[in-house]
Amino acid sequence: xxxxDPFFRPRSIALVGVxxxxxxxxxxxxxxxxxxxxxxVYPVHPHAAEIDGLRAYPRLLDLPDPVDLAIVMAPRAAVxxxxxxxxxxxxxxxxxxxxxxxxxxEETGRQDERLLAETAxxxxxxxxxxxxxxxxxxxxxxxxxxxxxxTPGRVAFLTxxxxxxxLFTNACARMHIFMRHVVSYGNACDVDLPxxxxxxxxxxxxxxxxxxxxxxxxxxxxARALARAAGRKPVxxxxxxxxxxxxxxxxxxxxxxxxxxxxxxxxxRQHGVLQVxxxxxxxxxxxxxxxxxxxxxxxxxxxxxxxGPLVSAADALERxxxxxxxxxxxxxxxxxxxxxxxxxSCRNPIDVGLAASFDLDQYLRTLAALGRDNSVDAMVxxxxxxxxxxxxxxxxxxxxxxxxxxxxxxxxxxxxxxxxEALLExxxxxxxxxxxxxxxxxxxCAKIRRFAEFxxxxxxxxxxxxxHGW
Amino acid sequence: xxxxDPFFRPRSIALVGVxxxxxxxxxxxxxxxxxxxxxxVYPVHPHAAEIDGLRAYPRLLDLPDPVDLAIVMAPRAAVxxxxxxxxxxxxxxxxxxxxxxxxxxEETGRQDERLLAETAxxxxxxxxxxxxxxxxxxxxxxxxxxxxxxTPGRVAFLTxxxxxxxLFTNACARMHIFMRHVVSYGNACDVDLPxxxxxxxxxxxxxxxxxxxxxxxxxxxxARALARAAGRKPVxxxxxxxxxxxxxxxxxxxxxxxxxxxxxxxxxRQHGVLQVxxxxxxxxxxxxxxxxxxxxxxxxxxxxxxxGPLVSAADALERxxxxxxxxxxxxxxxxxxxxxxxxxSCRNPIDVGLAASFDLDQYLRTLAALGRDNSVDAMVxxxxxxxxxxxxxxxxxxxxxxxxxxxxxxxxxxxxxxxxEALLExxxxxxxxxxxxxxxxxxxCAKIRRFAEFxxxxxxxxxxxxxHGW
Numbered sequence: 008x009x010x011x012d013p014f015f016r017p018r019s020i021a022l023v024g025v026x027x028x029x030x031x032x033x034x035x036x037x038x039x040x041x042x043x044x045x046x047x048v049y050p051v052h053p054h055a056a057e058i059d060g061l062r063a064y065p066r067l068l069d070l071p072d073p074v075d076l077a078i079v080m081a082p083r084a085a086v087x088x089x090x091x092x093x094x095x096x097x098x099x100x101x102x103x104x105x106x107x108x109x110x111x112x113e114e115t116g117r118q119d120e121r122l123l124a125e126t127a128x129x130x131x132x133x134x135x136x137x138x139x140x141x142x143x144x145x146x147x148x149x150x151x152x153x154x155x156x157x158t159p160g161r162v163a164f165l166t167x168x169x170x171x172x173x174l175f176t177n178a179c180a181r182m183h184i185f186m187r188h189v190v191s192y193g194n195a196c197d198v199d200l201p202x203x204x205x206x207x208x209x210x211x212x213x214x215x216x217x218x219x220x221x222x223x224x225x226x227x228x229x230a231r232a233l234a235r236a237a238g239r240k241p242v243x244x245x246x247x248x249x250x251x252x253x254x255x256x257x258x259x260x261x262x263x264x265x266x267x268x269x270x271x272x273x274x275x276r277q278h279g280v281l282q283v284x285x286x287x288x289x290x291x292x293x294x295x296x297x298x299x300x301x302x303x304x305x306x307x308x309x310x311x312x313x314x315g316p317l318v319s320a321a322d323a324l325e326r327x328x329x330x331x332x333x334x335x336x337x338x339x340x341x342x343x344x345x346x347x348x349x350x351x352s353c354r355n356p357i358d359v360g361l362a363a364s365f366d367l368d369q370y371l372r373t374l375a376a377l378g379r380d381n382s383v384d385a386m387v388x389x390x391x392x393x394x395x396x397x398x399x400x401x402x403x404x405x406x407x408x409x410x411x412x413x414x415x416x417x418x419x420x421x422x423x424x425x426x427x428e429a430l431l432e433x434x435x436x437x438x439x440x441x442x443x444x445x446x447x448x449x450x451x452c453a454k455i456r457r458f459a460e461f462x463x464x465x466x467x468x469x470x471x472x473x474x475h476g477w
Numbered sequence: 478x479x480x481x482d483p484f485f486r487p488r489s490i491a492l493v494g495v496x497x498x499x500x501x502x503x504x505x506x507x508x509x510x511x512x513x514x515x516x517x518v519y520p521v522h523p524h525a526a527e528i529d530g531l532r533a534y535p536r537l538l539d540l541p542d543p544v545d546l547a548i549v550m551a552p553r554a555a556v557x558x559x560x561x562x563x564x565x566x567x568x569x570x571x572x573x574x575x576x577x578x579x580x581x582x583e584e585t586g587r588q589d590e591r592l593l594a595e596t597a598x599x600x601x602x603x604x605x606x607x608x609x610x611x612x613x614x615x616x617x618x619x620x621x622x623x624x625x626x627x628t629p630g631r632v633a634f635l636t637x638x639x640x641x642x643x644l645f646t647n648a649c650a651r652m653h654i655f656m657r658h659v660v661s662y663g664n665a666c667d668v669d670l671p672x673x674x675x676x677x678x679x680x681x682x683x684x685x686x687x688x689x690x691x692x693x694x695x696x697x698x699x700a701r702a703l704a705r706a707a708g709r710k711p712v713x714x715x716x717x718x719x720x721x722x723x724x725x726x727x728x729x730x731x732x733x734x735x736x737x738x739x740x741x742x743x744x745x746r747q748h749g750v751l752q753v754x755x756x757x758x759x760x761x762x763x764x765x766x767x768x769x770x771x772x773x774x775x776x777x778x779x780x781x782x783x784x785g786p787l788v789s790a791a792d793a794l795e796r797x798x799x800x801x802x803x804x805x806x807x808x809x810x811x812x813x814x815x816x817x818x819x820x821x822s823c824r825n826p827i828d829v830g831l832a833a834s835f836d837l838d839q840y841l842r843t844l845a846a847l848g849r850d851n852s853v854d855a856m857v858x859x860x861x862x863x864x865x866x867x868x869x870x871x872x873x874x875x876x877x878x879x880x881x882x883x884x885x886x887x888x889x890x891x892x893x894x895x896x897x898e899a900l901l902e903x904x905x906x907x908x909x910x911x912x913x914x915x916x917x918x919x920x921x922c923a924k925i926r927r928f929a930e931f932x933x934x935x936x937x938x939x940x941x942x943x944x945h946g947w
Binding site (some may be wrong): 029030031034083105106107111138166167168169170171173174175177178181219221245247248249250251252253255256257259260261284285286287290312313314315316317318319320321322323324325326331348349350352354356358360361362364365421422423424443444446447 | 575
């Protein structure tokens with residue numbers, strides 16, 4: 008089988024069936040223009056002579072030059088003929104946006120989808136879709152939507168839902184986390200998740216692999232692909248369709264067979280895959296792996312001014328399989344010197360008390376002491392000052408603790424603390440992920456702990472870069 | 478026992494031990510000034526003649542006029558003497574902020590706490606605390622922190638964590654949800670949660686009762702109090718301390734015995750209490766009960782442009798015990814007319830497809846049709862337009878559907894949709910709660926369904942106001 012390169016690094020692109028007006032299919036053209044794709048882009052339209060300033064051609068075969076990638080958004084009835092032209096034109100890769108195949112629930116749809124795959128095989132091209140948005144790869148000027156970031160990063164997102172690729176990418180960008188690539192692969196009649204996972208696992212520029220998956224055709228291939236990444240690159244997996252309602256929704260969305268939940272779970276356990284169950288958990292997990300070292304035994308120091316959230320956080324910590332760092336005797340002694348005798352607790356979880364919001368040094372000296380404590384793998388801090396100016400100083404102090412200690416530090420923007428967006432940006436840039444609750448920060452810590460533990464158990468754990476974070 | 482009125486409607490307040498400088502205890506004075514408390518406020522301080530423009534008195538007994546409520550923030554060693562003065566002065570209610578009693582972990586602390594309660598009984602006053610912030614009641618000008626809203630509402634929040642009272646109130650205010658009162662009751666040596674629950678259940682101005690609780694002294698009294706509210710007012714309970722780590726944190730925070738988790742769960746089940754496990758779930762639940770009718774059988778219509786989140790939402794829906802509304806034949810026919818034939822799904826969950834973001838009528842006509850379908854209890858919608866102007870029109874359309882149908886409508890501000898804060902405000906004001914993911918919207922729907930079901934099973938269900946929402 009031909010490799011996937013022409014999807015990610017095409018020298019030229021044809022847009023077959025691009026609409027003349029402001030309709031959904033237009034996003035492909037807008038996306039390429041927005042990214043400034045360097046090669047030629049050829050609109051193909053049966054009647055238009057020109058679309059958005061680009062010369063249009065009536066048929067793919069009318070194009071004067073060779074085409075690496077064809078993005079096809081033509082009506083359902085025209086698709087078979089266009090794919091034949093792709094073969095004749097020696098196109099190397101096809102993204103098929105058009106839907107109404109396997110996901111239609113009708114036998115003709117399923118049959119036609121099988122024909123698409125056969126046409127691709129016979130025509131010697133690879134096919135992504137149908138019913139997909141294709142590739143976002145900012146390093147190569149590719150995007151299936153306008154308004155996506157131009158900055159390339161080191162996260163790969165492999166998704167059966169194209170819109171989710173767009174939404175996830177933009178949500179990550181707001182946290183200054185960027186993508187190596189996003190692949191929306193829809194019904195997966197030819198290129199499916201296992202091959203995309205292998206590709207991402209082999210790409211040295213990809214550090215973190217995320218997947219939104221409704222089902223997969225070849226379970227054995229999936230397991231082999233996961234084994235390649237296991238313990239080396241975190242694989243964060245949002246598998247949906249595990250319920251009756253969900254599996255029916257998956258069938259009508261991408262024609263996927265969602266499969267038995269317990270089989271998926273067993274495969275995930277075997278390969279150290281980190282499972283998430285909604286967009287928030289996915290983003291929370293990505294933020295943790297992006298910012299924090301992939302090490303430690305999950306020994307956490309919890310620090311808060313408000314005492315209530317600490318109790319709830321301690322519950323969450325235990326339920327997530329983490330432990331409260333025991334703290335060294337020296338640290339406990341320092342905390343007793345830093346904090347007032349009443350209204351506080353120097354045992355972990357550390358309640359710095361209401362007074363610390365008036366005297367930020369109590370927070371910051373506490374964190375500095377914890378940052379030197381070898382029983383602490385990560386610190387989760389909830390709090391802040393009582394004025395915007397104090398909050399700025401608090402943020403600066405957190406950044407110094409993170410830098411000086413090198414230790415994982417997670418901040419909580421609890422209602423009433425650090426709610427000013429302007430404060431969150433410097434935290435992110437300094438390697439401090441911010442969570443809306445201590446529970447969510449801890450859930451992310453638990454993912455890192457699980458990955459670190461899995462890596463230690465596998466050969467991958469012997470790689471130096473994993474022991475010290477990437 | 479004297480009733481709790483003097484806590485909520487004092488005619489005069491003494492602040493005993495209020496600091497002269499910018500320290501934590503100052504928040505009590507700042508809070509009262511900020512709310513414009515109408516009665517006299519008397520600072521009591523051993524040396525200061527005046528604090529922040531108010532005449533100060535050296536001792537409580539030096540005050541010329543009677544005092545209903547004393548808020549005591551004096552040092553630990555002075556507390557016993559001050560409480561004796563409260564008795565002599567015939568103060569009716571005392572809020573004791575000072576900490577270092579039962580939560581200290583030392584036997585003297587526990588003993589002294591028992592003495593506090595005895596002093597209150599003998600002195601014929603009620604005591605809130607120690608280690609608490611006391612009362613926020615904006616209708617009567619009371620607040621233990623500055624910057625809290627002056628607008629009274631119909632939510633009661635009973636909390637062992639004072640800071641949480643402040644943070645919760647401010648987070649609700651951002652959703653235009655306001656409090657009847659917040660009671661921070663700390664170690665609860667005299668007034669405890671059961672009495673506060675009875676009080677809130679009996680107050681006709683209180684519509685919704687929320688609790689953050691680490692432990693309670695009298696389990697039988699708690700069960701009786703819950704029985705009074707059961708099925709009439711939703712009781713949303715954030716019980717913490719259920720793990721080993723959590724129970725230890727609770728002991729050092731408020732000296733509470735967290736108790737066995739399964740006993741609490743049994744009591745909650747028996748009385749239809751709605752349990753939550755973090756601040757987000759608490760706020761999500763409050764928003765749902767504030768905005769939506771407390772009715773229905775949990776039959777949900779899910780509507781989205783992006784198809785991926787729909788599959789995950791369908792999973793969540795089933796796991797939360799909700800059902801996909803089957804839709805009437807008439808509705809299904811209308812949806813087939815409204816939506817394009819491909820890239821969409823007219824079965825519930827309803828995938829309106831990417832095209833709907835370019836033609837909002839496809840969203841809005843779909844919702845209008847669902848709003849007339851008697852098989853639908855609530856609609857959860859995820860999506861929006863591709864420009865800010867289209868998003869404004871989308872929001873206006875949602876408001877019209879909510880108004881015309883009277884049906885519960887929950888909006889999802891998924892990453893990339895409705896992220897503009899300015900759009901969220903009109904939704905809230907129109908009775909449309911907004912959630913960051915469909916999963917969280919559905920979790921809130923499940924709470925309403927549980928309450929509606931419990932109410933139907935109890936006598937309370939016969940009240941007309943419950944059948945039709947409040």
